[in-house]
Each structure stands twice: as C-alpha cells, then as structure tokens.
Amino acid sequence: MEPWIFWTLGGAFFQNLRSALQKRLKDDLGTLGSAFARFVYAFPLAVVYLLVTADLAGADVPGIQRTFLLYALLGGIAQILATVCLIEAFGYRNFAVATAYSKTETVQAAVFGLILLGDALSPLAALGIAISLAGVIAISLKRQKAGWGQLLTGWLQPAALLGIASGAGFALSAVCYRAASLSLEPVGAGLQAATTLAWVLGLQTLAMGAWLAWRRPAQLKAVFASWRTSAWIGAAGMAASAGWFTAMTLENAAHVRALGQVELLFTLAASWLVFKERSTIVELLGIAAVVVGIVILLLGTA
Numbered sequence: 403m404e405p406w407i408f409w410t411l412g413g414a415f416f417q418n419l420r421s422a423l424q425k426r427l428k429d430d431l432g433t434l435g436s437a438f439a440r441f442v443y444a445f446p447l448a449v450v451y452l453l454v455t456a457d458l459a460g461a462d463v464p465g466i467q468r469t470f471l472l473y474a475l476l477g478g479i480a481q482i483l484a485t486v487c488l489i490e491a492f493g494y495r496n497f498a499v500a501t502a503y504s505k506t507e508t509v510q511a512a513v514f515g516l517i518l519l520g521d522a523l524s525p526l527a528a529l530g531i532a533i534s535l536a537g538v539i540a541i542s543l544k545r546q547k548a549g550w551g552q553l554l555t556g557w558l559q560p561a562a563l564l565g566i567a568s569g570a571g572f573a574l575s576a577v578c579y580r581a582a583s584l585s586l587e588p589v590g591a592g593l594q595a596a597t598t599l600a601w602v603l604g605l606q607t608l609a610m611g612a613w614l615a616w617r618r619p620a621q622l623k624a625v626f627a628s629w630r631t632s633a634w635i636g637a638a639g640m641a642a643s644a645g646w647f648t649a650m651t652l653e654n655a656a657h658v659r660a661l662g663q664v665e666l667l668f669t670l671a672a673s674w675l676v677f678k679e680r681s682t683i684v685e686l687l688g689i690a691a692v693v694v695g696i697v698i699l700l701l702g703t704a
C-alpha cells in the first residue's frame with residue numbers, strides 16, 4: 403500500500419469519529435461553537451505532534467516564508483468559509499441539494515490543483531473520480547430524501563449555490579495545504595505536513611476565536627467550559643488532519659479527496675452496526691459506484 407493511501411484512510415476514519423463527537427455537542431455549543439472546539443483543542447496537540455515528528459525525523463522544524471504563509475492563510479480561511487456556506491445552506495428547505503453539490507469538491511480540487519500546482523489527472527483517475535462522485539451524490543440525495551431532478555433543476559437556487567461554494571472552499575483549502583507543505587524545505591513529507599498543520603490550526607484558532615469573542619461570546623465560553631468532552635473532538639480532529647495533510651503532501655489533492663470519500667462508507671457501516679439501519683437499493687448502488695470509482699482511481703494513480 404502506498405503511504406498516501408494509508409494516511410488518507412486514517413484521515414477519513416478519524417474525521418468520521420470527529421463528526422460523530424461534534425454532533426453530540428452541537429446542541430450544547432451550537433454549530434460554530436462545536437466547529438471552534440475542533441480547532442482550539444487540536445492546536446496544542448498539533449504543536450506536540452510537530453515536535454515529536456521533528457525529533458523522530460532527526461531534523462529541525464523547517465523555517466517558513468511568505469509563500470508558505472500565503473497558502474496556509476488562504477487554505478485556512480477557505481476551509482472556514484466553506485463550513486459557514488454549508489451551515490448557511492442548511493437554513494434552506496432544499497439543503498439536500500446543497501449537500502449534494504458540496505460533494506463536487508473532488509472535481510473542483512482537480513481544477514484548483516491543475517491551476518495552482520500543475521497537478522494533472524490521468525484519464526483513468528478522472529474516470530474514477532467521476533464514478534465515485536456520482537455514487538456519493540446518489541447516497542446523499544437518498545439519505546436526504548431528494549431526487550436527481552432537484553439536483554438538475556435547482557442548481558441556481560441559493561442552497562445549491564451555497565453548496566457549490568462550500569465544495570469550492572474545501573477544494574481550494576486542500577490544494578492550498580498541499581502547496582504550503584511543498585513550499586517548505588524538503589525535510590520529509592511527515593515533517594512538512596506536521597508544520598503546515600500546526601500553522602494552519604493556529605491561524606484558524608486565532609481567526610475563529612476572535613470572531614466568536616466579538617459576535618458569540620456565550621458560545622466561546624461554552625467551548626472552554628466543556629473542555630472535558632471538547633478535548634476529544636480536538637484529538638480526533640488533529641488525528642484526521644494529520645492524515646489528510648500528510649496524504650496531500652505526498653499525492654495530488656484531488657486523488658486524496660476522492661479516496662477520502664470512503665468516509666461515507668464508514669458512516670454507513672456505523673449506521674448498520676450501531677443503529678441497525680438498513681440501506682435502500684439506491685444507497686447500495688451508490689456504495690458500489692463509490693467503491694468501483696475508488697478502485698479505478700487507484701489503478702489510474704499506480
């Protein structure tokens with residue numbers, strides 16, 4: 403197994419775990435509060451992770467320069483705005499369409515990667531991404547009780563536009579994180595990714611913490627008051643980000659995000675095993691499409 407595949411699978415698994423923990427705290431902290439918990443409690447862990455990684459690598463933490471800071475800041479802001487767009491889309495009745503359109507992140511990551519870094523896709527990898535994207539959208543629409551007709555006819559509605567913007571933000575952030583890591587001194591993918599992760603989480607904590615202090619001080623206080631539980635969100639989030647950042651340092655961001663769609667399979671597996679839910683034919687076909695698309699993607703990147 404190539405290293406980037408291992409790191410991507412780890413990132414997807416821990417992201418699924420982090421999302422489950424955030425869902426449990428959403429009622430207490432609010433959407434933005436639970437999102438901030440992910441940053442503020444992950445940041446000190448990311449610093450420790452960076453120092454341990456540097457020690458194990460026997461190298462100094464790489465110095466940063468303007469290009470790195472530009473990509474790290476742009477990626478961090480894009481990720482926050484993408485989250486806000488998706489949350490805002492949930493205020494509309496047809497938020498299922500927004501969720502489905504946000505899944506175009508993989509395609510948009512391919513476009514941003516080509517423009518910013520010259521990362522091209524092989525025809526086989528592009529086919530795999532397209533097939534897995536269709537499967538993810540099918541599953542998303544079914545779980546939200548929406549149809550393909552809504553997806554095709556509602557793409558100019560506010561919820562759909564917010565979904566597309568959300569996908570663009572997540573895609574841009576992924577490519578920017580890869581660009582930031584690659585701009586560093588080549589001291590090894592693990593250390594470069596750990597450096598990027600620590601800086602990005604620090605910038606996001608500072609930016610979102612300042613905004614909450616200004617506009618939502620009660621939510622900010624609630625995040626710190628719930629540290630016993632919120633700390634676990636930070637730990638899971640840091641582990642997920644370490645996986646994503648390392649994978650994207652090693653491999654094209656579009657490939658990483660496409661393989662990362664296995665997170666949806668983890669979610670479905672949890673619903674089967676824990677909640678004893680059963681999938682419909684459409685969901686099973688969607689799962690099959692995701693798996694086939696990922697296999698084709700991996701063959702196209704071999």
